[in-house]
Amino acid sequence: MFKKPLAELKTSAPLRSSDRRKLKQRVLQAFPVLQPEDGDLLVPDGLLSQKFSTHLDEPGVVYISPEGDPVWFSVGKGSDDLIPTVYTLWKRPDLLPFLSTPSAVVPKLIGGADLMIPGVVQHSPGLSEGQLVSITQYHRGAIGPPLAVGRMAVPEGTLRRAADVDVKGKAVYVLHTWRDSLWEMGPSKKADVPEPRTFEVTAETNGQEDAMEDEDENSENAEAAANEGTPGAEKQESTVPEMEATATAPSSPPGPEDRTLTAEDVSNALRLALLQAISSTLAFLPPPTFPISASTFWSSYVLPARPVYIPLADGASADASAVDVKHSTYKSVKMFLKASAKEGLIKLKDAKGGDVMVTGVNVQHPAVAGHRPHLTVKDIESKREKAGDRERKEREAEERRKGEIQVTELYKPFGNTVPWFVAAEKDTSELYTLSDIKTAFNAYVSTKQLVNPREQQYINVGEDPALRSAVTGKSEEPPEFLKREDVLSRLKSHMQSWYEIKSGGQDVVRKKGQPKPVSVVMKIRQGRKACTLVTGFELFKLDAQDLAEELRKLCASSTSVSPVHGKASDMEVMVQGKQIGAVTDLLVSKGVPKKWIESADLTAEKKKK
Structure with a gap:
C-alpha cells in the first residue's frame, strides 16, 4: 500500500484534547490486550493528524507522534479501522497476533508483495480471516520484532492444512511494512531493529522446531513463495503463543487428518450440511419450488453444503468433503431425510415407488437458528472455478498483450x-x-x-x-x-x-516528437449522411488501402481513401455510416492499444446546435 511515495499529503494539524481522548478510547477498545495505562504510551499528548492519498488514490488519515513518527493510520473514505504502524508495534509487539516468515521473504514484503501461504513458518493460534496481524522474521526459539502489518487472507485452518497438503494463495494482505513510504515519514526511520525475544519451549514444540529444515533452506523456498507460492516451498509451521517474553508455547492443535471417519462423524457432517442448506439456500426459495424430490434435494442442496472440515471429539478436525450417506448411521438418503423430518427440520410426504418428497423446511427450528455457517464443498468448487476463470482471462490478456503494438x-x-x-x-x-x-x-x-x-x-x-x-x-x-x-x-x-514503437518480430522504431493516437471521428456529410473518418494509423504501420478494404467487408459499407487536408503524406480512410465501434474493434485486433485510439461523435454535437 505504501510501496510508493504518497500521492498527496495534506498539512498536519494538532489533535484536540477531546479527539485524542476519543482516539485513545478507540485504541483500548480495539485491542483488548492493552491496559488503560497503555493509552498514554500509544496515543501520546501532542498527537498530530494528517490526511493523505496513496499512489492508488486511496484516501486515509495518519496520526503522528510529537516526535514526528507515524503511529496509527486508517485507509478508506470514512473508515474507522485503526491500524498500528511498525513504530507502534515495536513499542508493544504483543499488540497483534503474528506470523513469522524467513529472512529472504522480508525484502519481498517491503517491495510490495503480500505474504503467501508457503512462506508462513510460525503463527499465533486462533487466527481468523480479515484479522489484523503482524509479520515477523523467523528466528528459531525466539520471536522476531514486527516488520509488517496486514490482514489475514485466510483462516487459521487453511494455514494448518498447508502443513500436510499443497495449499497455495495469499496468507496476509500486507498493508504497511518497515522501510516503506509510511515508515520513511518518521525521523526515527534509521532506528535499529529490536532484538528477537525468546520464549520457553515445551517438549512438543521443541520437537516441531527440530523437525524443521535449516532456516537458509526454508528461506530459499519461501523467497519463491513470496512471489507466486512455488509448489516446492516448505510449508512447515508451529503454533506459538501470544507474543509475551515469558509465555510458554502451547501445543499445536492437530491439523486435518486423512483418517477413516466413524459413522457418527459422517452423520454429524450430513446434519451440518442440511442445517447450512436450510439457513443459506432453502429458506429463500419461493413456495412454488416445493415439493422437491429426495434425489434433487440431496444432490442440489445437501451435498453442496457439506462442510470441508468437521471438528472431531478429540479436538482435531477431519476432511468431510467426501462423506457418503452409506457410511453414516442412516445408511440411505431416505432414512436420513426421515430422521431429519422426525427432528422437525423438514417436512416430507410419501411419493410413488416408496420414495419421499420434501414439501418444506423449518427455518425457525432452534438448530437452524443456532447454526454457525461453515466453509462448504460448493464454496471450494466456486473458488476453483473463479480461479480457473481468472487464470484463463489472464492468459487471454497476456496473449493480447503479446500481439499488441507497444508505444x-x-x-x-x-x-x-x-x-x-x-x-x-x-x-x-x-x-x-x-x-x-x-x-x-x-x-x-x-x-x-x-x-x-x-x-x-x-x-x-x-x-x-x-x-x-x-x-x-x-x-x-x-x-x-x-x-x-x-x-x-x-x-x-x-x-x-x-x-518508441515495438511490434512483434519487427525492429524497434524510435522517433523524435510526441506520438498521436489514431483518430476515429463520426461526422455528418452531404446533408444527413453520417460517415466515420479514420486518421493517424500510419504510426502503427497500417496501410490505408488494406484498412479501407477490411472496413468495407466488415461494415458492409462503401469506403474511400484520400489525403488528409494540409498533410499530403497522411491518409484518411472514410467508411459510410456510424461505425466507431466496428473501427475500434478492428484497430484493436490489429494490435493498436485501446488507449491509443481516440474517438469522437461530432454528429451528436451538430444535432445539439
Whole structure:
C-alpha cells in the first residue's frame, strides 16, 4: 500500500484534547490486550493528524507522534479501522497476533508483495480471516520484532492444512511494512531493529522446531513463495503463543487428518450440511419450488453444503468433503431425510415407488437458528472455478498483450534539464521513460534531503541550483518549493519528447516528437449522411488501402481513401455510416492499444446546435 511515495499529503494539524481522548478510547477498545495505562504510551499528548492519498488514490488519515513518527493510520473514505504502524508495534509487539516468515521473504514484503501461504513458518493460534496481524522474521526459539502489518487472507485452518497438503494463495494482505513510504515519514526511520525475544519451549514444540529444515533452506523456498507460492516451498509451521517474553508455547492443535471417519462423524457432517442448506439456500426459495424430490434435494442442496472440515471429539478436525450417506448411521438418503423430518427440520410426504418428497423446511427450528455457517464443498468448487476463470482471462490478456503494438513515451535531457541530469549522475544522451525519471528524481531528492520537513508533499527546489534551473520556465521567477508531482511534470515538459514503437518480430522504431493516437471521428456529410473518418494509423504501420478494404467487408459499407487536408503524406480512410465501434474493434485486433485510439461523435454535437 505504501510501496510508493504518497500521492498527496495534506498539512498536519494538532489533535484536540477531546479527539485524542476519543482516539485513545478507540485504541483500548480495539485491542483488548492493552491496559488503560497503555493509552498514554500509544496515543501520546501532542498527537498530530494528517490526511493523505496513496499512489492508488486511496484516501486515509495518519496520526503522528510529537516526535514526528507515524503511529496509527486508517485507509478508506470514512473508515474507522485503526491500524498500528511498525513504530507502534515495536513499542508493544504483543499488540497483534503474528506470523513469522524467513529472512529472504522480508525484502519481498517491503517491495510490495503480500505474504503467501508457503512462506508462513510460525503463527499465533486462533487466527481468523480479515484479522489484523503482524509479520515477523523467523528466528528459531525466539520471536522476531514486527516488520509488517496486514490482514489475514485466510483462516487459521487453511494455514494448518498447508502443513500436510499443497495449499497455495495469499496468507496476509500486507498493508504497511518497515522501510516503506509510511515508515520513511518518521525521523526515527534509521532506528535499529529490536532484538528477537525468546520464549520457553515445551517438549512438543521443541520437537516441531527440530523437525524443521535449516532456516537458509526454508528461506530459499519461501523467497519463491513470496512471489507466486512455488509448489516446492516448505510449508512447515508451529503454533506459538501470544507474543509475551515469558509465555510458554502451547501445543499445536492437530491439523486435518486423512483418517477413516466413524459413522457418527459422517452423520454429524450430513446434519451440518442440511442445517447450512436450510439457513443459506432453502429458506429463500419461493413456495412454488416445493415439493422437491429426495434425489434433487440431496444432490442440489445437501451435498453442496457439506462442510470441508468437521471438528472431531478429540479436538482435531477431519476432511468431510467426501462423506457418503452409506457410511453414516442412516445408511440411505431416505432414512436420513426421515430422521431429519422426525427432528422437525423438514417436512416430507410419501411419493410413488416408496420414495419421499420434501414439501418444506423449518427455518425457525432452534438448530437452524443456532447454526454457525461453515466453509462448504460448493464454496471450494466456486473458488476453483473463479480461479480457473481468472487464470484463463489472464492468459487471454497476456496473449493480447503479446500481439499488441507497444508505444512507449520517452524523454531526453534537453536545455536547462541537462545540468540536473549531470548532478544526478545520469547519462544525458540516454532516453528515459517517465518511470526512470521518477526513480532518479526520488533518489536525488532523498540524497540531497530536499523534502520540506513541514509539508512533506513539497520539495525545496530553491535549495538546489541544478533542480531549480531544470524546473524554471522562460521569463519565470525561480520557485522556492513545489509539489512533488509539479516538479516531475515540469522536468518532463522541459525535456525533449521521443517515442518508441515495438511490434512483434519487427525492429524497434524510435522517433523524435510526441506520438498521436489514431483518430476515429463520426461526422455528418452531404446533408444527413453520417460517415466515420479514420486518421493517424500510419504510426502503427497500417496501410490505408488494406484498412479501407477490411472496413468495407466488415461494415458492409462503401469506403474511400484520400489525403488528409494540409498533410499530403497522411491518409484518411472514410467508411459510410456510424461505425466507431466496428473501427475500434478492428484497430484493436490489429494490435493498436485501446488507449491509443481516440474517438469522437461530432454528429451528436451538430444535432445539439
